[in-house]
Amino acid sequence: MTDSRPLSVALVGAGPAGIYAADILSKSGLEVSIDLFERLPAPFGLVRYGVAPDHPRIKQIVVALYKILQRGDIRLVGNVEVGKDVSLDELQKHYDAVILSTGSDRDAPLDLPGVDLDGCYGGADFVSWYDGHPDVPRTWPLDAEQVAVIGAGNVALDVARMLTKHVEDLMPTEIPENVAEGLRSNRVTDVHLFGRRGPAQAKFTPLELRELGQVPDVDVLVYDEDFQFDEGSEEAIRASNQTKQVVKTLIDWTLKDKDELTASRRIHLHFLHRPAEIVGDGRVEALRTERTELTGDGNARGTGEFVDTPVQAVYRAVGYFSSPIPGVPFDEIRGVIPNIEGRVLGEDGEWMSGLYATGWVKRGPVGLIGSTKSDARQTIGHLVEDAEAGRLQARADRADEIGHDAMLAALEANGVRYTTWQGWELLDAFEQQLGSEFNGGTTRERIKVVDRDTMTAISRGEEHAGRLY
Structure with a gap:
């Protein structure tokens, strides 16, 4: 980080672990710019895709996560998969620090x-x-x-x-x-x-x-x-x-x-x-x-x-069990990214500068929301310590290659149809409208859209065939 710009941080994974880590970082006292990457067109991770549909009270966690992202100071970049649409090297070129919060999938x-x-x-x-x-x-x-x-x-x-x-x-x-x-x-x-x-x-x-x-x-x-x-x-x-x-x-x-x-x-x-x-x-x-x-x-x-x-x-x-991320060490036995309190370790056992982990990919699939929050505090605490010690620096040679705008320009140049928070609000409204129009005699809060192309098109305001699954 330089005196002329905020610390630029990318989080990978927009489930509870990533969102809570982003929220804690945003309130850390650092001047920081945060991008939250998600491989699906929709955020919220296992809260959306791992909780049984007849458990609406558990899904109320979405309400808390929604309020965090709705503020606008954490930017969602959806439909972007690290290792496919963008490499870890590219993220480390454009961001001073990268936090991996991909969960267990x-x-x-x-x-x-x-x-x-x-x-x-x-x-x-x-x-x-x-x-x-x-x-x-x-x-x-x-x-x-x-x-x-x-x-x-x-x-x-x-x-x-x-x-x-x-x-x-x-x-x-x-x-x-x-x-x-x-x-x-x-x-x-x-x-x-x-x-x-x-x-x-x-x-x-x-x-x-x-x-x-x-x-x-x-x-x-x-x-x-x-x-x-x-x-x-x-x-x-x-x-x-x-x-x-x-x-x-x-x-x-x-x-x-x-x-x-x-x-x-x-x-x-x-x-x-x-x-x-x-x-x-x-x-x-x-x-x-x-x-x-x-x-x-x-x-x-x-x-x-x-x-x-x-x-x-x-x-x-x-x-x-977690899945490996291209370019990141992975413990195939425990199903986690090797780390010490969130600092990711390379094959030599040393910290990979600027790289962190939080959530289940850090500690394994144990604990609920309380554990996820305390886990994020630990990781963000070390990130803040490293930032204040001057240990974090994006790999780009020029300042205009660092941060949100530079990353989006690279995605667009590669033809990646990324989505945004505003796009999620469009998709959210569409699903709720489907639920209100359901003619089966049952009141429904929403009906999920399953087809990825339709989800993406709705989120981007594009024409779509209306294929729901």
């Missing part, structure tokens, strides 16, 4: 025999489909009657709920038309969710779990033989009110009169089952699990007893 790997069988799906891929992500297929195979979900967290609950919920009950939400069309042909009757440890070790949040029992025409079943509490479990219950609520809800379900379970679809919650193999000849036929027992500290070990549950599809919901 794919399923964590699961080393399990049979995982490559036809009918085995990633939970994150399914979420992307029903949330209308523009870069995934428009159809989803929903021909299985019995389904297994591997995982004991909120994503696993979302997958189970979306597989069993009747499409009519989803119509007030923002689900895209192709998703509603696909769910109408869903043949599922039973979803079996498997966790390898006990009820006190499940990672569900109490509200998400309770909501599972409120889905119309869906019964939730839990089994006495799957309940075990050791000293570690008792300590977890004493230490966490959330854990106590989760366990209480699960116990209450074991007390249900089985004669009252008359719904057409069922969700079975199985604990103390470790997935051992996905069984099938060419396609999924069953999930084989090993019964486990708790070891006293909340961990579990196998018992040698195996159970085969007949299913025709398996969904892996064992966590998210």
